[in-house]
Amino acid sequence: MLGNAKAIETALGESRLPTKWSGFRVSIRWVIFTSLMLVSVLPILGLYKWMERSAIQKEIAYVDENHLIIANNFAAAMERYANDVASVFELTISNLEVFGELALSETLDGFDLSFVTVVDANDTILNEVRAVGTAASPRLSFEQMAGLRAQAAIDPGQTVFSGVLQFDGAPHLFLVRSQSDGRLAFAVLKLRYLVEPSVPISVRQLTG
Numbered sequence: 034m035l036g037n038a039k040a041i042e043t044a045l046g047e048s049r050l051p052t053k054w055s056g057f058r059v060s061i062r063w064v065i066f067t068s069l070m071l072v073s074v075l076p077i078l079g080l081y082k083w084m085e086r087s088a089i090q091k092e093i094a095y096v097d098e099n100h101l102i103i104a105n106n107f108a109a110a111m112e113r114y115a116n117d118v119a120s121v122f123e124l125t126i127s128n129l130e131v132f133g134e135l136a137l138s139e140t141l142d143g144f145d146l147s148f149v150t151v152v153d154a155n156d157t158i159l160n161e162v163r164a165v166g167t168a169a170s171p172r173l174s175f176e177q178m179a180g181l182r183a184q185a186a187i188d189p190g191q192t193v194f195s196g197v198l199q200f201d202g203a204p205h206l207f208l209v210r211s212q213s214d215g216r217l218a219f220a221v222l223k224l225r226y227l228v229e230p231s232v233p234i235s236v237r238q239l240t241g
Contacts, residue, residue, distance in 0.1 A: 154215025185211040
């Protein structure tokens with residue numbers, strides 16, 4: 034009887050082995066499944082990250098391109114405005130030389146020019162025309178006039194824009210142009226257009 038019991042236990046023990054190996058085989062399948070998932074998911078995650086980074090880079094490039102277009106358009110508008118202002122300044126100087134003071138006040142006002150003045154070698158005013166509503170402004174000091182003459186001497190006979198200078202309690206630009214016999218023409222330009230860009234009067238409208 035004892036021999037039979039041991040034989041039965043041995044048989045039962047052997048019958049359990051397949052169950053253990055079956056559980057081990059299930060674990061292997063899970064390992065294989067997990068490995069396949071990792072092999073599949075990791076490239077997808079990498080692709081997603083690459084696409085996200087690429088999309089961000091494209092968006093940055095798009096914004097930079099738009100900013101560049103805006104900057105170029107603004108620079109072109111400023112260049113046109115500067116050319117128009119210089120043309121009005123030179124037209125006013127020519128008319129002052131030939132006809133004396135003319136009714137150009139509205140024209141100057143349209144381009145934010147406070148006044149155009151022509152002085153002799155001793156800084157005595159020879160001719161001057163003011164914009165509409167511009168009262169007599171404070172005269173420039175000797176140092177300011179010397180500075181304007183120095184800037185005009187950089188390119189004799191041509192219109193030169195100064196840097197931003199304080200005048201009459203506010204920042205302004207000056208246009209200067211040297212003339213014969215030590216004469217100097219200059220104009221005071223307000224900065225309204227630089228702060229709030231708008232479409233100035235076209236010189237073509239003034240000249241027909």
